[in-house]
Amino acid sequence: MANATMKPLQVGLLGIGTVGLGTWTVLRRNEEEITRRAGRPIRITWIADMAQARAREVTRGAEINLTADAKAVLAHPDIDIVVELIGGIEPARSFILQAITNGKHVVTANKALLARHGNEIFAAAHAKGVMVAFEGAVAGGIPIIKALREGLTANRIEWIAGIINGTSNFILSEMRAKGASFDAVLEEAQARGYAEADPTFDIQGIDAAHKLTIMSAIAFGVPMQFDKAYTEGIAQLTQADIRYAEELGYRIKLLGITRRTASGIELRVHPTLIPAKRLIANVEGVMNAVLVKGDAVGPTMYYGAGAGAEPTASAVIADLVDVTRMHTADPEHRVPHLAFQPDQLSDLAVLPIGEVATSYYLRMRVLDRPGVLADITRILADRDISIDAMSQKEPPEGEDQTDIIMLTHRTIEKFVVDAIAKIEALSTVRDKVVRIRLEELN
Secondary structure (H helix, E strand, O other): OOOOOOOOEEEEEEOOOHHHHHHHHHHHHOHHHHHHHHOOOEEEEEEEOOOHHHHHHHOOOOOOEEEOOHHHHHHOOOOOEEEEOOOOOOOHHHHHHHHHHOOOEEEEOOHHHHHHHHHHHHHHHHHHOOOEEOHHHOOOOOOHHHHHHHHOOOOOEEEEEEEOOHHHHHHHHHHHHHOOOHHHHHHHHHHOOOOOOOOHHHHOOHHHHHHHHHHHHHHHOOOOOHHHOEEOOOOOOOHHHHHHHHHOOEEEEEEEEEEEEOOEEEEEEEEEEEEOOOHHHHOOOOEEEEEEEEOOOEEEEEEEEOOOHHHHHHHHHHHHHHHHHHOOOOHHHOOOOOOOOHHHOOOOOEOOHHHOEEEEEEEEEEEOOOOHHHHHHHHHHHOOOOEEEEEEOOOOOOOOEEEEEEEEOOEEHHHHHHHHHHHHOOOOEOOOOEEEEEOOOO
């Protein structure tokens, strides 16, 4: 039986915004259950937040120390664990490094910080013998970090493909369901609070690349390499391509893909055609889903809320429980931050996007003349690009232009880029060629 009379583990919370408040609420609501699981109570005893009036309001009636000065929490001798939920790079990075220097364990949901500075943070924590836990940093409440680090530890992980940004998934779902334009749906997403006033990180794939960088490091035992991630967003996607993809039996999703190949690791975020019959193709709205392929287990899928106060709090508190259970353990016997022992990380390089092999959806606006198709297929054939499926639309009444859509077999990206340049140079091709990558995920 858990000894509830044991001295509580004391937590200092940096930031009581959306996720901070969710963590505070869930920890108090499920206090008895969490104590029974952790073996001792876990209490937030200090909160640092610049917005003192709000912090006082939301914690009213609780015995709590409030401060506007994070350093007071970082240096407090009674604090065992620091939870960083302020987000952004600075001052979060300095705060976390200071907490580590002071011998405190850290729980964070800060994916941008870990993707960019995780190597430095984990090295500092390893040297000091403290833990940095970060389940909340990827896919909100879905326990994907735990699955990769512990549940799938027997497997050689082959690839991961994830819908890991709810805002962009909501936009693509709505564009498909309502036939609306990207701009119209983005406005709706902002009105509903799903998209920030400045949605750049979400719609350009940067947020997804942060999360993918973290998962890739854990899956393959490599350092964080966010600067090598290829990112392409969804702002260029049109209604026409969503419709054509559908006709061919595919859905377009913004996917984060990381794959181990003989020549290196793929690390890429971009709109992707996926067969409509795949489970992950049917993940709609702001939900997240991650598909992981292991050699022993085969494909496994993790689905749930990728953001929000309580879903993310669920992950943050699970980390708190983990640290509580493990903090007395000899550091050598804890689960390593990146799943592999720190001195066993691999230096497998990240492949440049030009070297990646995948299939493609190509849409070309052409003059409706004899010989046009022959010219295009010859350019593709010269580069060993074979066609899997093709559809040519009837030109509308009285017009002399039409769309040709092709799906290719797997080929190397640089050959496709080269072919597209040659196709666009044809006098019969009227517009830029639309190219979207395609993954069967089988």
